Amino acid sequence: ECSQFLVTQQDFEDEARSRNLQYAITEILEVGMIPIVNENDAVSANVGYDLPATASFSDNDGLAALVSRLVSADLLILLSDVDALYDRPPTDHGARRIETVHVPLADDDADDDAIVFGDKSLSGRGGMEAKVAAAKRAVRGGVKCVALASGQEPDVVSKILSGDDVGTLFFSSASRQQQRRNGRKVNGTAKKIEGEDELLLGTLTRVREASRALQALSGEQRSALLRKVAEAVGEQREAILAANARDVANSGDVEPAIRQRLGLSGKKLDAVAKGTQALAESEDPVQNVVERRELSPGLILEKRTCALGVVLVIFEARPDALAQIASLALRTGCGLILKGGKEAEESNAILSEVIADALAAEAATFSSSPFTPQHARDLFARLKDREAVAKILAHPDSLSYVDLVVPRGSNALVRHVQQSTKIPVLGHADGICHVYLDAAADLAKAEPLVVDAKTDYPAACNAAETLLVHRDLVSDAARRQTFRDRILAPLRAADVELYGGPAFLAIDDDPDSMKAAELPLRREYGGLAMTVEVVASTADAIAFINAHGSHHTDCVVTEDHDDCARTFLRDVDSACVFHNASTRFSDGFRFGLGAELGVATGRIHARGPVGVHGFLTYKWALASDDVHTQHHFAAGTKTYTHRDLPLQQS
Numbered sequence: 001e002c003s004q005f006l007v008t009q010q011d012f013e014d015e016a017r018s019r020n021l022q023y024a025i026t027e028i029l030e031v032g033m034i035p036i037v038n039e040n041d042a043v044s045a046n047v048g049y050d051l052p053a054t055a056s057f058s059d060n061d062g063l064a065a066l067v068s069r070l071v072s073a074d075l076l077i078l079l080s081d082v083d084a085l086y087d088r089p090p091t092d093h094g095a096r097r098i099e100t101v102h103v104p105l106a107d108d109d110a111d112d113d114a115i116v117f118g119d120k121s122l123s124g125r126g127g128m129e130a131k132v133a134a135a136k137r138a139v140r141g142g143v144k145c146v147a148l149a150s151g152q153e154p155d156v157v158s159k160i161l162s163g164d165d166v167g168t169l170f171f172s173s174a175s176r177q178q179q180r181r182n183g184r185k186v187n188g189t190a191k192k193i194e195g196e197d198e199l200l201l202g203t204l205t206r207v208r209e210a211s212r213a214l215q216a217l218s219g220e221q222r223s224a225l226l227r228k229v230a231e232a233v234g235e236q237r238e239a240i241l242a243a244n245a246r247d248v249a250n251s252g253d254v255e256p257a258i259r260q261r262l263g264l265s266g267k268k269l270d271a272v273a274k275g276t277q278a279l280a281e282s283e284d285p286v287q288n289v290v291e292r293r294e295l296s297p298g299l300i301l302e303k304r305t306c307a308l309g310v311v312l313v314i315f316e317a318r319p320d321a322l323a324q325i326a327s328l329a330l331r332t333g334c335g336l337i338l339k340g341g342k343e344a345e346e347s348n349a350i351l352s353e354v355i356a357d358a359l360a361a362e363a364a365t366f367s368s369s370p371f372t373p374q375h376a377r378d379l380f381a382r383l384k385d386r387e388a389v390a391k392i393l394a395h396p397d398s399l400s401y402v403d404l405v406v407p408r409g410s411n412a413l414v415r416h417v418q419q420s421t422k423i424p425v426l427g428h429a430d431g432i433c434h435v436y437l438d439a440a441a442d443l444a445k446a447e448p449l450v451v452d453a454k455t456d457y458p459a460a461c462n463a464a465e466t467l468l469v470h471r472d473l474v475s476d477a478a479r480r481q482t483f484r485d486r487i488l489a490p491l492r493a494a495d496v497e498l499y500g501g502p503a504f505l506a507i508d509d510d511p512d513s514m515k516a517a518e519l520p521l522r523r524e525y526g527g528l529a530m531t532v533e534v535v536a537s538t539a540d541a542i543a544f545i546n547a548h549g550s551h552h553t554d555c556v557v558t559e560d561h562d563d564c565a566r567t568f569l570r571d572v573d574s575a576c577v578f579h580n581a582s583t584r585f586s587d588g589f590r591f592g593l594g595a596e597l598g599v600a601t602g603r604i605h606a607r608g609p610v611g612v613h614g615f616l617t618y619k620w621a622l623a624s625d626d627v628h629t630q631h632h633f634a635a636g637t638k639t640y641t642h643r644d645l646p647l648q649q650s
Contacts, residue, residue, distance in 0.1 A: 504534045
């Protein structure tokens with residue numbers, strides 16, 4: 001994905017605007033999107049194109065230099081219609097390619113005396129003189145290297161990054177001696193990167209091996225591991241909370257919604273321990289026979305549950321998610337590759353250490369076990385940077401190492417992951433949940449439900465974002481006043497900012513009238529804000545939700561159980577549909593799943609809150625009590641019966 005920025009000179013010359021631009025571009029890069037920066041010529045009105053090279057920018061080369069300095073880039077690549085910088089126009093006899101230019105830190109262009117610039121090309125505003133000026137400004141601004149090369153040469157970017165002898169390289173004179181050895185430096189860097197890749201793939205291989213050793217354990221042994229983890233979380237409670245407090249204290253620059261998810265409490269840790277203990281006491285979900293069929297007398301086919309394998313989970317902020325996901329993986333025999341948000345670094349580090357120590361200690365008590373203490377430490381690998389995640393997602397043999405990716409975070413994160421890998425992705429991009437108040441709604445029931453759905457945890461993906469109201473509830477002044485008193489007033493008392501849709505504002509006669517909601521009415525606020533809109537019927541409410549929602553969780557409040565509720569639950573195309581129950585119930589723990597891998601809004605593999613079964617797949621086991629060959633059936637000596645049999649556990 002990409003995102004466009006339209007800028008003017010003021011965005012670089014004004015300190016506050018420059019900081020805002022720097023922050024915005026950095027955030028876009030953090031989620032893996034490509035920022036495209038262009039001049040906003042509708043505002044600048046093409047003023048300044050005849051200014052000297054020292055002006056803010058008068059062409060794309062000057063703009064590229066400014067942006068590269070702003071984001072502290074290591075490398076800036078300027079592409080031209082010629083293959084390098086020459087000491088004279090390249091078409092002139094005797095023209096010599098300049099391989100490197102060593103830029104003095106002082107603004108001294110004496111070196112340019114040795115270069116004769118020809119006429120600029122017919123396309124673009126600048127020319128070679130503008131590109132050289134931009135390259136020097138970038139290097140003086142801290143960019144380590146600027147490469148000038150031909151945009152018409154195949155794979156030119158890859159060649160520059162590989163250290164091939166292409167184009168012209170601009171360096172600071174301060175590092176002149178070092179850069180004379182640039183080719184060897186680039187090759188050395190490439191070898192270092194190769195080594196890092198081998199280490200990463202080695203880590204992934206060990207996760208796979210550890211998961212297979214875990215799968216060889218009995219269900220009771222895996223339960224023992226879970227009990228040990230639950231015990232360890234309780235014992236290390238104070239250390240975990242102290243590490244989390246440090247993360248929260250250092251989170252001043254993160255969004256409020258993320259900061260709210262970041263904080264741990266004793267209550268949250270108790271819930272983690274309780275969920276882990278519940279999984280330990282639950283029935284073993286692995287190697288269960290879910291289908292059993294006689295294909296022919298003496299030839300029995302079984303469909304059995306089995307561990308999915310290795311799962312890569314990318315999660316922002318919430319450190320308690322690490323412990324919950326680890327518990328699900330232990331129950332099912334899966335390995336994990338975990339990438340938590342940098343804002344929760346200390347919390348994730350100590351939780352990973354506590355879990356690994358607990359698993360290793362328990363594994364040491366197993367006699368003649370395939371699952372060793374070393375397997376226990378290899379089972380869950382924690383990645384520390386997004387570059388490692390990118391390498392895994394893009395690796396040509398990624399499916400040899402990872403079986404499923406679960407991105408838990410922003411819309412941009414989920415969409416980026418979906419578009420960056422051939423590994424199956426489980427997740428949801430938005431959490432736009434609705435509460436619909438039907439004409440037959442009991443407002444006494446609706447009041448606490450709506451307030452809970454919005455305010456219990458506003459940053460959660462299952463928090464309500466839109467309140468739909470049947471028009472009969474607000475059809476006259478008296479009913480509108482009742483609706484304001486019973487529903488809107490409690491929301492406002494809870495500091496919820498209300499935004500009206502077009503239909504609601506058209507009939508609203510509230511002296512404290514709400515602001516207009518942004519169109520289309522598909523907003524995930526992630527905080528104490530909510531859209532309010534009027535619909536004409538239940539059918540219209542269903543159509544609105546299916547068109548504007550994210551297919552996550554939607555609720556109807558009505559006393560019409562036979563018609564309205566049944567129709568709503570049947571026709572709303574969401575993973576979770578509720579009647580007279582808060583959207584906040586859409587959660588793995590509340591569903592009795594023990595813990596939650598995430599919430600999926602797709603239709604393949606898993607949907608809604610994903611618990612243990614999200615870590616499972618199945619295999620077919622075929623057993624003969626004699627010898628069965630296809631020839632027997634072709635010759636007619638054996639026949640198919642295809643008879644379903646009662647289930648029995650293997």
